[in-house]
Amino acid sequence: MSIGREIRRRVKAAVPPLVFLALTGYFVWGATQGDRGLKAYAHRQDDLKLAQGDLRRAQTELSVWERRVASLRGNRLDPDALDERARAMLNLSDGADVVAPYGPGNRLY
Numbered sequence: 001m002s003i004g005r006e007i008r009r010r011v012k013a014a015v016p017p018l019v020f021l022a023l024t025g026y027f028v029w030g031a032t033q034g035d036r037g038l039k040a041y042a043h044r045q046d047d048l049k050l051a052q053g054d055l056r057r058a059q060t061e062l063s064v065w066e067r068r069v070a071s072l073r074g075n076r077l078d079p080d081a082l083d084e085r086a087r088a089m090l091n092l093s094d095g096a097d098v099v100a101p102y103g104p105g106n107r108l109y
Contacts, residue, residue, distance in 0.1 A: 037045040
Protein backbone atom coordinates (compact mmCIF):
# COMPACT_ATOMS: atom_id res chain seq x y z
CA MET A 1 0.00 0.00 0.00
CA SER A 2 2.81 2.38 0.66
CA ILE A 3 3.84 2.29 -3.01
CA GLY A 4 0.33 3.31 -4.12
CA ARG A 5 0.29 6.12 -1.57
CA GLU A 6 3.69 7.32 -2.71
CA ILE A 7 2.58 7.37 -6.34
CA ARG A 8 -0.62 9.27 -5.46
CA ARG A 9 1.35 11.78 -3.42
CA ARG A 10 3.82 12.40 -6.26
CA VAL A 11 1.00 12.74 -8.83
CA LYS A 12 -0.76 15.28 -6.59
CA ALA A 13 2.51 17.16 -6.22
CA ALA A 14 3.13 17.15 -10.00
CA VAL A 15 -0.33 18.29 -11.14
CA PRO A 16 -0.16 21.99 -10.13
CA PRO A 17 3.21 22.65 -11.82
CA LEU A 18 2.01 20.82 -14.95
CA VAL A 19 -1.18 22.92 -15.05
CA PHE A 20 0.89 26.06 -14.56
CA LEU A 21 3.28 25.06 -17.37
CA ALA A 22 0.37 24.27 -19.69
CA LEU A 23 -1.23 27.67 -19.01
CA THR A 24 2.10 29.43 -19.47
CA GLY A 25 2.67 27.59 -22.75
CA TYR A 26 -0.81 28.51 -23.94
CA PHE A 27 -0.29 32.21 -23.27
CA VAL A 28 3.23 32.24 -24.74
CA TRP A 29 1.90 30.59 -27.91
CA GLY A 30 -0.91 33.14 -28.08
CA ALA A 31 1.55 36.01 -27.61
CA THR A 32 3.64 34.88 -30.58
CA GLN A 33 1.28 33.06 -32.95
CA GLY A 34 -2.21 34.36 -32.13
CA ASP A 35 -4.38 36.96 -33.86
CA ARG A 36 -2.77 39.74 -31.87
CA GLY A 37 0.63 38.14 -31.43
CA LEU A 38 4.08 39.17 -32.54
CA LYS A 39 3.83 37.62 -36.00
CA ALA A 40 0.48 39.31 -36.65
CA TYR A 41 2.03 42.60 -35.51
CA ALA A 42 4.84 42.18 -38.04
CA HIS A 43 2.30 41.50 -40.81
CA ARG A 44 0.33 44.60 -39.80
CA GLN A 45 3.50 46.69 -39.94
CA ASP A 46 4.21 45.43 -43.47
CA ASP A 47 0.64 46.24 -44.51
CA LEU A 48 1.01 49.71 -42.99
CA LYS A 49 4.18 50.38 -45.01
CA LEU A 50 2.42 49.32 -48.21
CA ALA A 51 -0.57 51.52 -47.41
CA GLN A 52 1.68 54.50 -46.68
CA GLY A 53 3.41 54.00 -50.05
CA ASP A 54 0.01 53.91 -51.77
CA LEU A 55 -0.99 57.08 -49.93
CA ARG A 56 2.17 58.89 -51.07
CA ARG A 57 1.57 57.85 -54.68
CA ALA A 58 -2.06 58.96 -54.49
CA GLN A 59 -1.10 62.32 -52.97
CA THR A 60 1.47 62.87 -55.73
CA GLU A 61 -1.08 62.03 -58.40
CA LEU A 62 -3.63 64.29 -56.72
CA SER A 63 -1.22 67.25 -56.70
CA VAL A 64 -0.45 66.71 -60.40
CA TRP A 65 -4.13 66.70 -61.27
CA GLU A 66 -4.80 69.73 -59.06
CA ARG A 67 -2.13 71.70 -60.91
CA ARG A 68 -3.56 70.68 -64.27
CA VAL A 69 -7.13 71.55 -63.27
CA ALA A 70 -6.04 74.85 -61.72
CA SER A 71 -4.40 75.85 -64.99
CA LEU A 72 -7.71 75.29 -66.83
CA ARG A 73 -9.85 77.44 -64.50
CA GLY A 74 -11.47 80.54 -65.99
CA ASN A 75 -9.77 83.12 -63.76
CA ARG A 76 -6.30 81.72 -64.49
CA LEU A 77 -6.62 80.18 -67.94
CA ASP A 78 -3.27 79.09 -69.29
CA PRO A 79 -3.31 79.37 -73.11
CA ASP A 80 -0.78 76.55 -73.52
CA ALA A 81 -2.82 74.17 -71.39
CA LEU A 82 -6.00 75.13 -73.26
CA ASP A 83 -4.26 74.57 -76.60
CA GLU A 84 -2.91 71.22 -75.41
CA ARG A 85 -6.33 70.00 -74.28
CA ALA A 86 -8.08 71.24 -77.42
CA ARG A 87 -5.60 69.46 -79.66
CA ALA A 88 -5.80 66.28 -77.59
CA MET A 89 -9.61 66.25 -77.62
CA LEU A 90 -9.90 67.12 -81.33
CA ASN A 91 -7.00 64.86 -82.30
CA LEU A 92 -5.32 67.65 -84.28
CA SER A 93 -1.79 68.95 -84.54
CA ASP A 94 -0.05 72.01 -85.91
CA GLY A 95 2.21 71.75 -88.95
CA ALA A 96 5.20 72.87 -86.86
CA ASP A 97 4.59 70.26 -84.16
CA VAL A 98 6.76 67.20 -83.77
CA VAL A 99 4.40 64.24 -83.48
CA ALA A 100 5.47 61.16 -81.55
CA PRO A 101 2.93 58.38 -82.14
CA TYR A 102 2.00 56.17 -79.22
CA GLY A 103 0.69 52.66 -79.45
CA PRO A 104 -2.90 51.88 -78.39
CA GLY A 105 -1.75 50.59 -74.98
CA ASN A 106 0.49 53.60 -74.23
CA ARG A 107 -1.99 56.44 -74.00
CA LEU A 108 -1.00 59.69 -72.33
CA TYR A 109 -4.46 60.43 -70.87
